[in-house]
Amino acid sequence: MPGDEAAIGIRSAFVPEFALQGQAFSGHILWSRSAKLVRLTLSLPDGISLKHLYNVPKSAATTQGTDTLEVSAVESDGYAGFVLESRRFESPDVTLQVKIQLRLEIDGASRTEERLFSTNLFRPSIWVETSDRTLTAEFVPGDSFLRIKEPIHITNEGKGTALVIVAPKGMSPDMVTDYMLQDDVRKTYMRVINERFATLETEFPGSESFLELWRHLFEFKSSRLDEKSLSQLEKLQESSKQLESKSPDLLEAIGEALWDALLAIFTIDQRFKSWAETMNATLAQSVVLLNPSTAVKLEAGDSSLDFDLTPVDLLGHAYPVIPLRGIKVHAKSAGTLPLFELLTTTPLPTEHPGERPRRSSRRGSN
């Protein structure tokens, strides 16, 4: 050991400055290995709990109440590691403090040091307009689907990204369709994907099952995007990670194939342009509509539609469903209404005092 080490107590201590609510995060404390540990105290605020404790023998750890851990010995000198986990809070943005106190005996003299850490814990928080106004759906020349001039406002008031699934509620199966599955667009898209993937299979032997997983996802009816497809996505992300080390070029090649497929449809129809625009705008607001191509077939005239909106955070945690009930839509003619037309993340209009939207109650706490 270097001679100057004896003079210091805490060498390093760490608790992250921020994390997504519900996320587990690790931290540690390191102290001079030549000092004798008298007591290490970890004080946690309400809402942050101890998940793992490393390098501490069971006999040396005790709790004081629900929030304080006391450690009197460690397995190898100078180190204690821990993993903390936060719960999800009523507030989408809280800052809490974790305190570490270390009492050491150095050269016969006792010495106490303290470190205080502030951790900002955030999560998405979705607010949806719930006004009684009637949405007007109409064809815009050049478009093959119904558009809504003033869609329902959705905002993410939290700092975390919100993935949002909108599911039509109580509609007959033939009323719900997938805009992507329609006619030539879907066919062209899949033709390009299939052609390119067939080439990739020969270029990257052993990648068949991985490519199959991708293809499977594309063939998925996005209107049925549910937990099962979410787990498919997870599986895909996992296997992509493993694959990267083996053939890093394959993922790039897949990306190129998708881009080509997109270009192929882009030149057929402009419907993707408006879709892309909506997606871009929502992404900038940290709201990602997971099933934007789900569509509802409308007859001309007035309809009342019900939807369930489920926000999911990047940890895959689903927040309570936000019911959208009795959405009044007046369709000027019969047609298909893709759900990306239904929601907008643009700021709420202020010039309509009579239509001042009521917002849903705060959602998303545990």
Next chain:
Amino acid sequence: MDIDQAIKDGLRAAGLVRDVTKVLGPLTEGLQGLGGPLESPELRFRVPDQFMEYSAGLRVSYGIWKSEKLALPIPMPKRLHLYSLSPYAPLDDAIIMSEDKIWLDRKVLQSAGDRFKVDAEYQIDGSQALSGLVYSSAPMEVVHQGEDDEVERYWLHSELKTTKFISEIYKSIRIEGTDVAVDVTLREDIKKALSDDMRFEIMMQANLSSADRNVQAKALAYRRVHPIPKFRGNLFQLTHEVEELFQPRKFANFLETEGAFRDTRCMRGPSLADLFLPMSVPDRMTVLTTTDLTLKDPAREGKLIFKKSTLAKRLRKILAS
């Protein structure tokens, strides 16, 4: 607070040490049997792909050799390399690998001296042994503070779940593969950077091949009157250049590390939005970083810095050309 529960993971890790020592014990014994103690052994864990890399300085005494070939009694590695030290050069000819045995060739070795460097690579199958020995964490996402943010900072942390292993066998373990998904949502920047002429040209391209006859006829009529495109650049070239920025090797230019982490290796993550809107620009890039954990520093922290505005500037420059 449940202490019994909290120490379980550490106990499990102590159990996993056995999986790793099952390989390491016979490996070091076998190598030492060639001629003496190993010098500065190094152990690297490549966590995402469960690979363990071992390297050490090796001494060979030829006195114990009874023939031109000597069986090397070590667990079968995925890869094995020997290097001569002066000059430093690979000696792949010195190793003969059969299905279940490794042989060393005396002639090749002896001409290169008696000191070597050995590199052996093992895949720790079945269990999650490697990831089970280390706990690493990084934020799921960073807080966005507005467009003016020059950089985004992701904290990184790695710690050993048990130190028994490290104190008994090795002084230092290199942990490769603490991964962070970096948010590269830059579509707004791209949109802002598109010139009106370029936007117009993209529209024209789309209209010219539209399925709608009226739209197509109008576009054709316009093109006849204005045969020279407003946008003179090559759209496909631009797309290609933008995509190139997100290639793992190029993207590394926009990353920096601080503290105990280094060696960023990135990959283009298939993001959620990629699946449903396959844009050429990913939303997220996964970045792998490396750190060394030692008995003295069994836990370390660092930062990954993503120079988002530099990337945005590069994007705008490409699109403005």
